[in-house]
Amino acid sequence: MEVRYTILLIIIGSAIVTLIPRVLPLMLLSRIELPEWTISWLKNIPVAVMAALLVQSLLMSDNQISLTSNKLELIAALPTFLVAILTKSLIGTVITGVLSLMVLRFVF
Secondary structure (H helix, E strand, C coil): CCCCHHHHHHHHHHHHHHHHHHHHHHHHHCCCCCCHHHHHHHCCHHHHHHHHHHHHHHHEECCEECCCCCHHHHHHHHHHHHHHHHHCCHHHHHHHHHHHHHHHHHHC
16 A cells, blocks of 8 residues: 555644644643642533533434434433443443434334
8 A cells, every 4th residue: 555645744734733732732731739629620621521412413403403303312322321330430320321312213
């Protein structure tokens, strides 16, 4: 397989563009001391992002809030949330969600 020079430059450029927003803040923030309120605020960002993604995928259909169009997903979310809260295990939560939805789609 032959790699063209332009394709190689595109791959290297894409890697650099992807790497800069991840490494640069890490390098800058590792050298300064952040206030305690900033650290506590930053700890909530993953939860807020996950909540926004879940609400959008579970409750939205055709850019409108709909509780009836995603019934199976909403039902599968219940044991998934329970496992997430009780175990705080990412792999357990993912497996529970996938298995719950799989069983519900097989049955209904």
